Amino acid sequence: MIPTTYEARIVQQFSHPVSLVYEAWTRPMHIEQWLRPSESIRLSVKEFNFREGGEYFFDYVWADGVKPVRGKFLRIVPEHNIIFSWVPQPPDPDAGAETMVSVFFRAQGENRTEVEVLHTLFPNAPMCDCHNQGWSGALTLLSALLSEGQHNNLTTH
Numbered sequence: 001m002i003p004t005t006y007e008a009r010i011v012q013q014f015s016h017p018v019s020l021v022y023e024a025w026t027r028p029m030h031i032e033q034w035l036r037p038s039e040s041i042r043l044s045v046k047e048f049n050f051r052e053g054g055e056y057f058f059d060y061v062w063a064d065g066v067k068p069v070r071g072k073f074l075r076i077v078p079e080h081n082i083i084f085s086w087v088p089q090p091p092d093p094d095a096g097a098e099t100m101v102s103v104f105f106r107a108q109g110e111n112r113t114e115v116e117v118l119h120t121l122f123p124n125a126p127m128c129d130c131h132n133q134g135w136s137g138a139l140t141l142l143s144a145l146l147s148e149g150q151h152n153n154l155t156t157h
Contacts, residue, residue, distance in 0.1 A: 006122040008132035012115050012139045016146050018107040021115060022079045024142060025103065026050050034141040036060065037134035052076050056084070067092045071101075079105055086119065094127045115139065 014021050024030045028045035036043045040063070047057035052073055060067045068089035075083040082103045088094045099121045106114040117135050122128035 005120065006125055006128035007118060007120040008122070008128050008135060009119075010117045010132065010135045010139055012143065013108070014113045014115060014143060014146060015111060016113060017111050018079050018105050018113040020146065021113040021142075022105050024145065025082060030145075034145045035138050036141065037137040039141070049073075050076070065091065074100070079107075081105065094123075097123050097127065099127075099131075 024034065027050075028048045031048070032043050032045055035058075042061040044059040044061065045056070046059055046068075047055060049055055050073060052075060054073045056071055056073070058069045060069065069092075070087050070089055071085040073082065073084045075081065082101075084101050085098055086101050087096065087098045089096075099119060102118045102120070104114075104116040104118070106116070108114050117139070119128075119131050119135060122131065
């Protein structure tokens with residue numbers, strides 16, 4: 001019997017060119033500003049080797065403590081997609097459960113971008129639901145970052 005896995009899928013439109021939206025995913029200084037479930041949670045990027053086969057290490061700082069996440073970049077096609085593993089670390093109750101995140105960037109004209117986040121291989125529904133909410137919050141923060149003029153530090157080259 002094949003084990004059941006769960007997946008979270010979020011699609012969001014951005015009123016910015018794909019080059020700008022993509023860049024927000026590629027540098028630690030930008031990621032720390034938005035790749036978190038909500039404003040109340042902080043992200044500290046400890047390692048970020050953005051290349052295929054490169055690894056990352058994040059500390060998410062919650063009110064009740066730090067929840068680290070590790071992963072590896074599996075595929076990078078600039079301005080088209082990024083695929084990476086996502087592995088919660090202790091003390092997270094789901095520590096060791098390796099999942100996969102696929103991010104697709106689709107230009108919708110000159111100044112619009114559709115982003116699809118597909119997070120797969122969850123071993124259970126509660127972990128999936130938690131991450132679905134997390135990605136929704138993160139993309140909302142990314143939209144705010146780009147829309148509030150804070151994208152001035154992002155470059156498009």
